[in-house]
Amino acid sequence: MKINCPGIVILAAGSSARLGRPKQLLPFGNSNLITRAVTTALNSGKGPVAVILGAFSDEILPHLSGLTVHAVINHEWPSGMASSVRKGIEFFEEAYPDTDGLLFMVCDQPRLDESIISKLFSLQDELNTAAAACVYAGVPGTPALFHRSVFQALGQLQGDKGAGKLLREMSESTAKLDFPDGMHDIDTEDDYQTLLNRLSLP
Numbered sequence: 001m002k003i004n005c006p007g008i009v010i011l012a013a014g015s016s017a018r019l020g021r022p023k024q025l026l027p028f029g030n031s032n033l034i035t036r037a038v039t040t041a042l043n044s045g046k047g048p049v050a051v052i053l054g055a056f057s058d059e060i061l062p063h064l065s066g067l068t069v070h071a072v073i074n075h076e077w078p079s080g081m082a083s084s085v086r087k088g089i090e091f092f093e094e095a096y097p098d099t100d101g102l103l104f105m106v107c108d109q110p111r112l113d114e115s116i117i118s119k120l121f122s123l124q125d126e127l128n129t130a131a132a133a134c135v136y137a138g139v140p141g142t143p144a145l146f147h148r149s150v151f152q153a154l155g156q157l158q159g160d161k162g163a164g165k166l167l168r169e170m171s172e173s174t175a176k177l178d179f180p181d182g183m184h185d186i187d188t189e190d191d192y193q194t195l196l197n198r199l200s201l202p
Contacts, residue, residue, distance in 0.1 A: 002100075
């Protein structure tokens with residue numbers, strides 16, 4: 001299942017309800033989480049990059065100015081993450097019909113870098129699987145790479161069920177890459193402060 005024309009979808013449409021402010025715009029390093037995610041995706045060199053926005057799109061869009069990225073608005077974002085997955089697939093099928101693989105990532109895994117993305121693609125190619133996913137805390141999740149043969153199944157996800165549910169169902173045909181730092185995502189203010197404190201340790 002060779003992937004020759006990949007693309008990257010960054011899922012960033014959520015309302016950050018538990019955090020109380022847009023997690024996409026949380027300061028991190030010299031920028032913020034969404035800018036960092038986009039820059040990482042672009043620097044990976046794995047095809048065009050689309051950012052799926054929903055809540056806070058007006059606030060986030062200015063931060064994407066000057067970046068070679070497609071901003072796609074998902075007006076159905078309140079229905080859950082699955083709608084953003086579908087929107088990403090629809091965008092690539094329309095704008096880049098030759099796309100035969102998509103990497104899905106989120107913006108609140110600040111430890112993600114280009115090397116992890118590159119390893120995912122290499123692992124999928126080496127093992128010739130329909131998918132490749134990072135694993136942390138014993139569970140497969142984002143970032144995750146899917147061959148075109150899985151797009152239809154991804155498009156059938158509903159509600160707040162992201163690609164993780166599908167990855168568990170197709171475990172035997174998924175290559176797995178250990179990424180312990182992937183578990184350090186940000187859902188609450190405590191998560192954010194814990195991450196900042198951890199990074200400031202000597």
